Amino acid sequence: MNHPDQFNPEVWPLVVYCLAVFGLIALMLGLSYFLGQKRRDPATDEPFESGIISQGSARLRISVAYYLVAILFIVFDLEAIYLFSWSIAFFETGLLGFIEATVFIVILLVGLIYLWRLGALEWGGHQESLVGRKDHR
Numbered sequence: 001m002n003h004p005d006q007f008n009p010e011v012w013p014l015v016v017y018c019l020a021v022f023g024l025i026a027l028m029l030g031l032s033y034f035l036g037q038k039r040r041d042p043a044t045d046e047p048f049e050s051g052i053i054s055q056g057s058a059r060l061r062i063s064v065a066y067y068l069v070a071i072l073f074i075v076f077d078l079e080a081i082y083l084f085s086w087s088i089a090f091f092e093t094g095l096l097g098f099i100e101a102t103v104f105i106v107i108l109l110v111g112l113i114y115l116w117r118l119g120a121l122e123w124g125g126h127q128e129s130l131v132g133r134k135d136h137r
Contacts, residue, residue, distance in 0.1 A: 068120055079108055 086093065086101050093100075115121055 065122070072115065072120065076108070076112070079104075 083101065083105070086097065090097070
């Protein structure tokens with residue numbers, strides 16, 4: 001066992017790696033500073049999009065439905081990753097793993113049906129049919 005005041009020799013590769021990373025960062029920043037463009041034009045700090053001068057504000061309002069669908073996509077996508085990892089270990093998990101994955105899929109299906117019936121997956125607004133309304137003329 002090493003004395004607390006001594007440096008552990010097993011740490012040397014980590015120290016060398018950290019020094020190499022910081023040295024590479026310093027080299028890249030230094031080269032970009034010395035070799036980079038020094039000239040500043042009046043248009044340097046203006047927004048630029050494919051040669052077209054920007055017009056108007058860059059802030060636009062996006063519907064909450066967009067974010068809701070995006071969050072639902074992420075949730076179901078992550079669950080698909082769990083199912084993929086289960087499918088790789090299918091033979092190792094056996095019948096118990098198959099039953100657990102089936103319960104997981106059923107819970108996902110119930111959640112998807114619930115969201116679908118709730119209307120959370122619809123992009124557009126709700127439009128009532130004239131046939132269903134009582135006061136149509």
